Amino acid sequence: MRHFIIVGILVIVAASLTYMGLDALNLMPVAASAQAGPIDWMWNWQVIAMSFLFALIVVPLLYSLAAFRRKKGDTADAEHIVGNTKLEIAWTIAPLFIVMVFAYMGAYSLAETRRVDPQAMIVNVTASQWAWSFEYPDYGFVSTDLRLPENKQILLRMQSKDVIHSFWVPEFRVKQDIVPGRVTELRITPTLDGAYKVRCAEICGTSHAYMESPALVLSQGDFMAWATEQQGIAAAAQTPEGKGALLVKSSGCLGCHSIDGSKLVGPTWLGLFGSQVPLSDGTTVTADEAYLAESILNPSAKIVAGFETQAMPAFATLTEEEIANILAYLKTLK
CATH class of the missing domain: 1.10.287 (Helix Hairpins)
Structure with missing residues (x-):
C-alpha cells in the first residue's frame, strides 16, 4: 500500500x-x-x-x-502474477x-x-488561387479586406472559384473548408478589436503560402464609417474603368498582380498597357487590348518571362463588356 x-x-x-x-x-x-x-x-x-x-x-x-530493481546478489524469482480481474x-x-x-x-x-443569431450580418466570401474577396450584400460593395463589427455575429457564405480552400483566422479558432460548387457557411462573432489575418489552411497550389488577407475587427462606429465610405466609392465607380476596378477586386486579381509596381505572384499591372512584354519563348509582345484580352481568357497562350511556374486560371466566363471594363481600368494604371 x-x-x-x-x-x-x-x-x-x-x-x-x-x-x-x-x-x-x-x-x-x-x-x-x-x-x-x-x-x-x-x-x-x-x-x-x-x-x-x-x-x-x-x-x-x-x-x-x-523501487523494484533487482538488488545486488538477489537471484530469487519475483512473484508470479497471473492477472487481476477487478x-x-x-x-x-x-x-x-x-x-x-x-x-x-x-x-x-x-x-x-454554431449557435445561430437570426440578426447575423451576411458576408459573401469568394476564394480563388490565391486571393480572397469579401462582398457585403447589406451595403452593396466588395472588399479585399475582411472588416467586421465587434460583438455582432457574422454569417460567412463561402464559395471557391477553382480548388478546395479553407478559411482560417487563428484568433477566431474556427476553420471551414471551401469546396468548389458548394456554398459553405461559418458563423463568427468577433469580440476583440484588432488586426488579424485570413489564411488559407488547405494547400491550394504553388502560391498557397501567400493567400492571406487582412481581417480587422472594428468598433460598431468605426465599421459603419468604413462601410459608408465604401458605399460612396462603389456608387462613384459607374464609369467603365470604375467598374473594371471593382471587378478585378471581386475576382481576386489583386492577390497576384500589384498596381504599384511591387512584385507578387504575377506581373505588375503598373504601366502595363502599351508596354513591351518579354515572353518565355524569347520574343516580346505589345500589351495592347488584344494581348490583354487573350491573357485574361487564355493565360497560357503567351507566358511572361520569369513567371513560367505560375499557372494563372482562365477567366473564360467574363463577358465582353466585363473584359472591356477591365482593359479600361488597366489603361489608367500609368
Whole structure:
C-alpha cells in the first residue's frame, strides 16, 4: 500500500507540473471571437487529460525502475502474477467513461460555436488561387479586406472559384473548408478589436503560402464609417474603368498582380498597357487590348518571362463588356 500512496502523490504532482508548464507556454493565440470560448474550454480540459495520462504512465514506470530493481546478489524469482480481474474491468470501464464524457463536451462545444443569431450580418466570401474577396450584400460593395463589427455575429457564405480552400483566422479558432460548387457557411462573432489575418489552411497550389488577407475587427462606429465610405466609392465607380476596378477586386486579381509596381505572384499591372512584354519563348509582345484580352481568357497562350511556374486560371466566363471594363481600368494604371 505504501508504494501505491507514493505513486499516487507523485502522479498528482507530475500531472500538475506538466499542466502548469503547458499552460505557461501560451500555445493558443489571443481569443478574438465568442466561438473561441467553448473551443479554448475544450482544449483546456484536453490538456488536463493529457497531463494526467502522461504522469500516469511515466511516474509508475520510473518509480518501478527505482523501487523494484533487482538488488545486488538477489537471484530469487519475483512473484508470479497471473492477472487481476477487478483491475482489468476498471481499466476498461474508466477509459470508456472518460471518452463518453469528452464526446459530450465536444458536442456541446460544437453546438456553442454554431449557435445561430437570426440578426447575423451576411458576408459573401469568394476564394480563388490565391486571393480572397469579401462582398457585403447589406451595403452593396466588395472588399479585399475582411472588416467586421465587434460583438455582432457574422454569417460567412463561402464559395471557391477553382480548388478546395479553407478559411482560417487563428484568433477566431474556427476553420471551414471551401469546396468548389458548394456554398459553405461559418458563423463568427468577433469580440476583440484588432488586426488579424485570413489564411488559407488547405494547400491550394504553388502560391498557397501567400493567400492571406487582412481581417480587422472594428468598433460598431468605426465599421459603419468604413462601410459608408465604401458605399460612396462603389456608387462613384459607374464609369467603365470604375467598374473594371471593382471587378478585378471581386475576382481576386489583386492577390497576384500589384498596381504599384511591387512584385507578387504575377506581373505588375503598373504601366502595363502599351508596354513591351518579354515572353518565355524569347520574343516580346505589345500589351495592347488584344494581348490583354487573350491573357485574361487564355493565360497560357503567351507566358511572361520569369513567371513560367505560375499557372494563372482562365477567366473564360467574363463577358465582353466585363473584359472591356477591365482593359479600361488597366489603361489608367500609368
